[in-house]
Amino acid sequence: MIDVCVVGLGAIGAFYAFVLEHSGRARVTAVCRSNYNILSEDGIDILAEKIGRYPSWKPYRVFRTASEAADRQYDLIICAFKALPDVTTTPEILQPLLHNTDTFVLIQNGIDIHRDLRKARPDADIISCCAWIDATPLNGGKAVEQTGPDKLSSGLHTDASPSKPSEERGRKALQTFHDILIAGGAGSEIVDNIDAARWRKVLWNVTFSTLCTVLRVPVADLLSKRVLANVLPTIRGMMSEVITVARSLGIEEAQLPEQAAEAVIQSCMNLYSDERNENPSRFKPSMLVDLEADRPMEIEPIVGAIIRSAAEHGVATPRLDTVYAQLKVLQEQLIQRRNT
Amino acid sequence: MIDVCVVGLGAIGAFYAFVLEHSGRARVTAVCRSNYNILSEDGIDILAEKIGRYPSWKPYRVFRTASEAADRQYDLIICAFKALPDVTTTPEILQPLLHNTDTFVLIQNGIDIHRDLRKARPDADIISCCAWIDATPLNGGKAVEQTGPDKLSSGLHTDASPSKPSEERGRKALQTFHDILIAGGAGSEIVDNIDAARWRKVLWNVTFSTLCTVLRVPVADLLSKRVLANVLPTIRGMMSEVITVARSLGIEEAQLPEQAAEAVIQSCMNLYSDERNENPSRFKPSMLVDLEADRPMEIEPIVGAIIRSAAEHGVATPRLDTVYAQLKVLQEQLIQRRNT
Numbered sequence: 001m002i003d004v005c006v007v008g009l010g011a012i013g014a015f016y017a018f019v020l021e022h023s024g025r026a027r028v029t030a031v032c033r034s035n036y037n038i039l040s041e042d043g044i045d046i047l048a049e050k051i052g053r054y055p056s057w058k059p060y061r062v063f064r065t066a067s068e069a070a071d072r073q074y075d076l077i078i079c080a081f082k083a084l085p086d087v088t089t090t091p092e093i094l095q096p097l098l099h100n101t102d103t104f105v106l107i108q109n110g111i112d113i114h115r116d117l118r119k120a121r122p123d124a125d126i127i128s129c130c131a132w133i134d135a136t137p138l139n140g141g142k143a144v145e146q147t148g149p150d151k152l153s154s155g156l157h158t159d160a161s162p163s164k165p166s167e168e169r170g171r172k173a174l175q176t177f178h179d180i181l182i183a184g185g186a187g188s189e190i191v192d193n194i195d196a197a198r199w200r201k202v203l204w205n206v207t208f209s210t211l212c213t214v215l216r217v218p219v220a221d222l223l224s225k226r227v228l229a230n231v232l233p234t235i236r237g238m239m240s241e242v243i244t245v246a247r248s249l250g251i252e253e254a255q256l257p258e259q260a261a262e263a264v265i266q267s268c269m270n271l272y273s274d275e276r277n278e279n280p281s282r283f284k285p286s287m288l289v290d291l292e293a294d295r296p297m298e299i300e301p302i303v304g305a306i307i308r309s310a311a312e313h314g315v316a317t318p319r320l321d322t323v324y325a326q327l328k329v330l331q332e333q334l335i336q337r338r339n340t
Numbered sequence: 341m342i343d344v345c346v347v348g349l350g351a352i353g354a355f356y357a358f359v360l361e362h363s364g365r366a367r368v369t370a371v372c373r374s375n376y377n378i379l380s381e382d383g384i385d386i387l388a389e390k391i392g393r394y395p396s397w398k399p400y401r402v403f404r405t406a407s408e409a410a411d412r413q414y415d416l417i418i419c420a421f422k423a424l425p426d427v428t429t430t431p432e433i434l435q436p437l438l439h440n441t442d443t444f445v446l447i448q449n450g451i452d453i454h455r456d457l458r459k460a461r462p463d464a465d466i467i468s469c470c471a472w473i474d475a476t477p478l479n480g481g482k483a484v485e486q487t488g489p490d491k492l493s494s495g496l497h498t499d500a501s502p503s504k505p506s507e508e509r510g511r512k513a514l515q516t517f518h519d520i521l522i523a524g525g526a527g528s529e530i531v532d533n534i535d536a537a538r539w540r541k542v543l544w545n546v547t548f549s550t551l552c553t554v555l556r557v558p559v560a561d562l563l564s565k566r567v568l569a570n571v572l573p574t575i576r577g578m579m580s581e582v583i584t585v586a587r588s589l590g591i592e593e594a595q596l597p598e599q600a601a602e603a604v605i606q607s608c609m610n611l612y613s614d615e616r617n618e619n620p621s622r623f624k625p626s627m628l629v630d631l632e633a634d635r636p637m638e639i640e641p642i643v644g645a646i647i648r649s650a651a652e653h654g655v656a657t658p659r660l661d662t663v664y665a666q667l668k669v670l671q672e673q674l675i676q677r678r679n680t
Contacts, residue, residue: 211666214554214555214666215554215666215669215670216556217669217673221669221673222669224669224672226672226676227665227668227669227672230661230664230665230668231665231668231669233661233665234661234662234665234666237658237661237662238662318577318658318659318662319658319659319661319662321570321573321574321577321659322574322577322578322658322659322662322663323662324570325567325570325571325573325574326551326554326555326574328567328570328571329555329557329561329562329564329567329571330555332564332566332567333557333561336566
């Protein structure tokens with residue numbers, strides 16, 4: 001039985017915390033702020049497409065703060081909170097727990113999300129994951145519904161660092177994490193190049209999420225047949241900028257194929273466009289849900305990190321710059337309102 | 341006494357209709373839909389900074405439709421309605437009046453706004469104007485308040501056409517129009533190259549108006565000191581694209597100086613940015629006012645016409661394309677809602 005601490009039990013954090021315990025091989029200490037009462041009192045209903053329905057699930061322990069959880073060492077500390085470096089960095093959030101493990105797992109969107117943590121713990125292993133999953137809180141957060149396929153693509157960040165740990169220890173932790181996910185009934189894969197995988201995932205977030213957010217519309221409105229002639233070239237142009245930045249960082253065609261962009265677009269067209277679908281889903285990206293709920297958005301990991309890499313490598317990203325500037329205006333308003 | 345028909349008596353249309361009659365040299369037949377009752381019953385209060393306060397002004401005649409006004413020939417027909425070619429073209433709106441003058445005056449925003457009319461009346465003179473004026477409807481449209489300086493920059497569209505009228509007739513009409521405006525107390529200037537003047541004016545609309553509209557924020561939020569580092573480069577980039585398109589159409593530095601862009605930015609900074617101004621104006625561009633009122637926006641004359649020219653001349657406009665695609669999504673929703 002391994003000890004895991006999960007920080008942030010939104011829909012995705014709660015789903016994977018459940019999966020870990022469901023494996024019978026891990027016990028989970030949960031750190032959660034907004035849904036502490038639900039988790040500690042009645043528990044949460046897990047409604048998972050493949051794994052099944054588990055009413056009133058409670059993790060091994062539930063705490064409101066990281067300090068309370070810092071009473072032991074963990075085999076893994078999993079960060080499933082939103083990455084908001086312009087509000088609070090990951091090391092700041094983890095502060096009391098920062099030395100309570102040698103292996104961190106980041107289940108978060110975006111690019112370069114591990115950098116702050118790498119600086120704060122140069123000796124630790126950092127695994128990060130792209131969650132290809134639709135999980136939604138229901139009933140005021142009393143339930144989490146997971147629909148369709150689920151897959152966590154996980155990999156070890158092997159960035160060179162003077163005090164870099166032996167990769168062997170990291171790879172072993174990654175394998176254990178993967179085995180437990182599979183044992184718990186979830187989809188899981190280990191990827192060789194997690195950076196490339198993250199760039200692939202960000203193709204969706206940096207285009208569909210950002211445009212829906214700026215315009216405050218569901219994906220279906222972005223892909224309405226009446227506007228496709230203008231929207232698709234813009235999305236393709238943005239994705240092409242993303243791939244050019246990735247190439248400048250050494251991520252090659254084999255790891256992030258040019259075609260990945262069109263694959264994302266076509267899968268969205270199938271799900272959301274009235275050109276292909278009589279009743280397209282009215283799904284809203286979580287970035288827009290955050291905006292509508294007056295919560296800061298993950299614009300730094302999803303867009304900011306890309307345009308900063310672009311600037312460092314002299315890559316022009318006019319479309320991404322434009323959308324980033326727009327999001328920045330909205331984000332500053334969210335942060336201001338939060339502070340007053 | 342000349343006969344003038346003014347179609348569209350929003351704040352700017354009403355202000356100039358008043359100025360024309362105030363000169364004592366013109367009588368105005370007004371065609372107005374939404375404020376017909378106000379104008380025909382109580383009249384409208386004109387509150388003009390320089391000219392003064394004129395309560396309950398009524399034009400010579402007021403009609404609800406263009407057909408009713410088509411009972412005579414006019415020396416000038418002035419179009420002061422919004423240019424919405426994606427909803428209704430100017431010739432469609434003017435249809436019953438299309439042959440009731442030889443001289444049209446367009447007081448409208450954007451680029452290429454005269455093209456439809458030129459096709460419908462290749463033999464007519466077309467004057468167009470850039471209105472550098474802040475005029476606002478007050479009190480539910482019962483008053484129009486004009487503040488600060490006002491200037492109408494007017495010029496003759498001299499595009500070659502097989503049946504082009506003698507330029508002399510056009511220049512004479514332009515001079516008369518200018519003289520009457522001055523006699524009525526307004527600011528007026530005749531410009532040699534009205535196309536270049538329109539490109540200069542569009543620098544403001546295509547950047548500040550569009551970005552405020554997409555984000556649904558006043559200009560002040562766009563120029564908040566907390567976001568300037570991202571917003572200003574985007575605005576400069578967009579303006580640079582506009583100027584490159586204008587150059588490809590033969591509009592040279594002398595007519596549209598590179599510096600014009602920075603001049604627009606600096607004047608906006610002075611008015612709207614909290615970096616320069618303790619209580620910046622919370623002014624919202626009319627495009628945003630239209631969006632908030634669920635009315636179609638002038639995206640075609642202000643953005644669409646530019647990117648179409650760019651495409652014809654092989655000029656890359658990635659930022660403008662992005663913002664146009666965004667506006668197009670919003671515009672289609674406005675048009676759909678209007679049709680249902």
